[in-house]
Amino acid sequence: MKYWLRLGLVGLLVLVPLGASAQMSKTDGTLATSNTDYERGRGGTPGVSACGTTPSVTGKDGAGLITVGTGGVAASCTLTFSATYTPAPFCVTVPGGVSAINLNSSTTTTTLITTTPGAFPASATIYYLCALP
Secondary structure, three states, rough: OOEEEEOOOOHHHHEEOOOOOOEEOOOOOOOEEEEOOOOHHOOOOEEEEEOOOOOEEEEOOEEEEEEOEEEEOOOEEEEEOOOOOOOOEEEEEOOOOOOOOOOHHHHHHEEEEEEEEOOOOOOOOOOOOEEOO
């Protein structure tokens, strides 16, 4: 699949599949694309773990917002998709709010793992957007 780059609000750089579009809502900051149901954020509801005490996720497999729990010791967050996707999705993560966090992300057929060199601040937010290759 071929991708093109799109520059969004606040310097957000997103890889978007050709023939699709990406939008970021000014009111709630949600990310969504309009290519398939999965990429529109309509997949199942994922789970989040290893991301501080009581982390949460708002969204679906294809797009959403992870809120880091408290504790200040988590250096990674694991988002577990509601289904197995073969091949593994391509995902982009960006910090939400004003947090200046360096993020590294990788995916498997069942998870999106996001890491940072130090600990995530408590209640930090991470936006994610995934597309199927």
